[in-house]
Amino acid sequence: MNKNKLLITVLIIAIIGVFVAYKMYNKPHVNVGSSKSDITLTANKIINDFSTDESKANITYLDKIIQVSGTVSKTEIVKEKGIISLETNDDFGNVLCHLSAEATQKINTLKKGQTVSVKGICTGYLMDVILVKCELIN
Template identity: 50%
Template sequence: MSKKIKNIILAIILGITGIIIIVNIVYNKPHISVSEASPDITLVSQKLLNDFENNEFESNSKYLDKIIEVNGTISEINVSENKGIITLSDEGSMGGVICHLSPEEHTKIASLKKGQNIKIKGICTGYLMDVILVKCIIIN
């Protein structure tokens, strides 16, 4: 076998090994417990929404995959298949902050009302006309 073929085979083996290691690290990444973690950022829901509306690229680098604690007014409450979703927004606002509650928080939804001020903590996953927070817990 020529030296060139040996180098190609070695490069392929190293590449496959590298891919396997990266996939293993990402797959076995520990899950974040939002309830136990302290927030990376605390702000009002309208400020979070305005930041994304004004500069999505900068906001992604600032908020994406961070634990965010937001304070806002409930504009919508949805419950389906034991999953709760709370939307925080101000009157007249086109968008909002959509908070997908953790399964443990589902029981707390019954005591909430539209127009109520609430504090929620969750992980920001991005912006699609609304800011999305997942694994949310109700603080008060």
């Protein structure tokens, strides 16, 4: 009898796990352009926060819609996706903004040294702060 209860419990947990995984995999994507920013700040502020205390910055910024303003240091297109680098006071790191398909079409209008605001989802810090699904604000 105990084995049957254990088997039924494991089966129920497995079914719930599969259901949750399915829902997470198929959840609708966030439209960054029409969503309100959770946090608005400068490129210098976000890079300083991550380089000072990465674990605290992860709690504050990860998976949130962030609007960052800064100066364009470089633009490039990699695998048909635009990437804007916003310069910071940090000698080793920048804010890398991976643009959406719509924003990539506007990348040629940007010039090095131009001040821009970009809204995207923060995915973390690896020498650079990474924002994805970015939209140009100005």
